[in-house]
Amino acid sequence: MRYVVVGVLLLISLVVLELSNAMAPSVSYEWVVSYSERSILGANKQVILINDMFPGPILKATAGDVVNVNIVNHLTEPFLMTWNGLQMRKNSWQDGVRGTNCPILPGTNWTYRFQIKDQIGSYFYFPTLLFQKAAGGYGSIRVYSPELVPVPFPRPDGEFDILIGDWFYTDYRGMRASLDNGLSLATPDGILFNGHGPEEAFFAFQPGKTYRLRISNVGLKTSLNFRIQDHDMLLVETEGSYVQKRTLSNLDIHVGQSYSVLVTAKTDPIGSHRSYYIFASTRFSNSYMTGLALIRYPNSPVDPVGPVPAAPESWDYASSVRQTLSIREDLAVGAARPNPQGSYHYGRVNVSRTIILQNDVMSSSNRLRYTVNGVSFVFPETPLKLADHFQLKNTIVPNMFPTYPSNKTPRFGTSVVDIRYRDFVHIVFENPLDESQSWHIDGYNFWVVGMGFGGWSESKRAGYNLVDAVSRSTIQVFPYSWVAILIAMDNQGMWNVRSQKAEQWYLGEELYFRVKGDGQEDPRNIPTRDESPIPENFLRCGRVL
Ligand SMILES: *[C@@H]1O[C@H](CO)[C@@H](O)[C@H](O)[C@H]1NC(C)=O
Numbered sequence: 277m278r279y280v281v282v283g284v285l286l287l288i289s290l291v292v293l294e295l296s297n298a299m300a301p302s303v304s305y306e307w308v309v310s311y312s313e314r315s316i317l318g319a320n321k322q323v324i325l326i327n328d329m330f331p332g333p334i335l336k337a338t339a340g341d342v343v344n345v346n347i348v349n350h351l352t353e354p355f356l357m358t359w360n361g362l363q364m365r366k367n368s369w370q371d372g373v374r375g376t377n378c379p380i381l382p383g384t385n386w387t388y389r390f391q392i393k394d395q396i397g398s399y400f401y402f403p404t405l406l407f408q409k410a411a412g413g414y415g416s417i418r419v420y421s422p423e424l425v426p427v428p429f430p431r432p433d434g435e436f437d438i439l440i441g442d443w444f445y446t447d448y449r450g451m452r453a454s455l456d457n458g459l460s461l462a463t464p465d466g467i468l469f470n471g472h473g474p475e476e477a478f479f480a481f482q483p484g485k486t487y488r489l490r491i492s493n494v495g496l497k498t499s500l501n502f503r504i505q506d507h508d509m510l511l512v513e514t515e516g517s518y519v520q521k522r523t524l525s526n527l528d529i530h531v532g533q534s535y536s537v538l539v540t541a542k543t544d545p546i547g548s549h550r551s552y553y554i555f556a557s558t559r560f561s562n563s564y565m566t567g568l569a570l571i572r573y574p575n576s577p578v579d580p581v582g583p584v585p586a587a588p589e590s591w592d593y594a595s596s597v598r599q600t601l602s603i604r605e606d607l608a609v610g611a612a613r614p615n616p617q618g619s620y621h622y623g624r625v626n627v628s629r630t631i632i633l634q635n636d637v638m639s640s641s642n643r644l645r646y647t648v649n650g651v652s653f654v655f656p657e658t659p660l661k662l663a664d665h666f667q668l669k670n671t672i673v674p675n676m677f678p679t680y681p682s683n684k685t686p687r688f689g690t691s692v693v694d695i696r697y698r699d700f701v702h703i704v705f706e707n708p709l710d711e712s713q714s715w716h717i718d719g720y721n722f723w724v725v726g727m728g729f730g731g732w733s734e735s736k737r738a739g740y741n742l743v744d745a746v747s748r749s750t751i752q753v754f755p756y757s758w759v760a761i762l763i764a765m766d767n768q769g770m771w772n773v774r775s776q777k778a779e780q781w782y783l784g785e786e787l788y789f790r791v792k793g794d795g796q797e798d799p800r801n802i803p804t805r806d807e808s809p810i811p812e813n814f815l816r817c818g819r820v821l
């Protein structure tokens with residue numbers, strides 16, 4: 277009976293979603309991006325603000341909404357914003373990365389306009405050009421579920437958005453210059469909570485209430501372990517997927533990842549009159565550092581008392597792998613997508629191709645550079661999406677990029693992988709280095725079906741989770757390890773595939789997926805070209821004048 281009710285609800289909700297697409301409710305934001313001097317961790321630094329805020333305002337929308345964000349650039353440099361984890365259905369024109377868009381020049385403004393379709397959850401936005409993320413410019417994104425789409429947990433009494441990340445005293449232009457000069461990023465100077473140093477950010481709890489904490493790691497390089505003194509967390513969401521609920525005492529969050537946990541406030545007379553620490557401490561790092569925020573109950577003294585939860589052993593990868601693999605999709609719920617979680621059996625779809633992406637350091641270069649399959653990414657003068665649209669010659673060289681690790685001499689190149697629309701692709705990320713990686717694909721979520729130490733081989737397929745792997749958009753790859761994902765290429769466009777680690781990304785660890793119909797008649801009656809037209813207000817640059 278319950279299943280029938282859920283089924284009917286799902287049907288209703290899908291109908292409602294269709295209607296809402298037609299009526300397209302919208303939300304609009306006007307964001308001024310500017311510099312300001314701020315004292316953070318006791319040192320002055322020029323940070324990037326949005327509407328005078330660091331972090332920027334929370335972007336709130338409901339699945340189905342059309343979102344308009346008018347960005348007014350008051351910096352002295354070009355600017356672009358990306359929407360980390362939002363799928364920008366068929367609209368890579370609106371994904372503010374250098375390969376798809378011309379930059380918004382200083383003193384000018386440009387309006388992003390996109391519809392959020394079939395996805396709900398927690399994400400964040402950040403600036404993508406010129407290492408600006410090291411100065412801020414980021415903020416949280418909440419996508420709510422439409423009224424009638426069931427959410428698999430009771431409505432929380434409140435929500436908090438928590439952005440954690442490493443912070444560096446150095447001006448972002450200085451950091452950029454040292455990367456340009458071949459130096460690696462230094463050790464961070466601290467860990468921030470919503471732009472604040474230790475014990476400056478606090479979250480007010482009322483006894484007995486349940487809160488949803490939407491947490492993202494917005495830092496440049498550091499994996500963080502998140503935990504709360506004397507409070508357990510119920511993990512419910514990973515980058516837009518509802519997961520099998522699990523109680524955790526701590527959670528590893530790698531650069532670029534987002535999670536939601538539910539935390540229930542204490543009711544006992546002593547416990548509900550205290551303050552508690554929230555920790556975000558470095559993992560897999562030589563120098564231990566921790567960010568500290570506070571939970572405060574009504575009339576509680578500011579300073580927490582009592583024992584604090586121990587940090588996991590910093591270099592204990594095995595426990596982190598176990599935790600990652602234990603995060604599973606909740607197949608019993610329908611999310612706001614045409615194929616409710618669970619009704620789409622990704623494990624039964626035939627794989628159309630395998631791509632192996634191996635990151636490395638470019639040893640032949642006299643400056644520090646990073647490669648994928650031996651190619652270190654360099655930008656053409658015209659964004660790839662525009663070059664493709666206007667069919668400019670000599671920008672995208674088909675098949676230049678090897679889709680398997682290559683033992684050719686490392687080189688520079690503009691890596692674009694052509695992928696046929698609706699192909700079902702198996703991708704293996706191989707990390708032969710002693711530092712963990714974090715991979716992200718714009719425009720998509722993918723199923724994380726396998727993860728292991730050592731090299732990948734065909735025999736690993738036998739161990740894949742083909743039933744309830746989590747679907748997400750950013751996955752860490754541990755040192756000397758591999759990760760396998762499956763991805764349904766149902767979103768046409770030019771999509772950035774990148775290291776979420778700022779240094780690796782800035783120095784060449786990225787590529788683009790060009791997902792297109794092949795123009796052949798499709799027997800399933802699926803349009804072969806199915807993409808938003810070029811926006812009327814598109815910016816010109818490079819060879820498009
Ligand atoms: C720039 O901002 C103005 C004022 O809000 C707006 O009317 C205009 O459409 C914006 N321009 C672009 C290209 O988005």
Ligand SMILES: *[C@@H]1O[C@H](CO)[C@@H](O)[C@H](O)[C@H]1NC(C)=O
Pocket residue numbers: 624625626
């Ligand atoms: C997958 O491939 C097998 C073998 O080629 C074929 O028999 C089967 O019908 C395919 N399944 C689907 C769902 O296309």
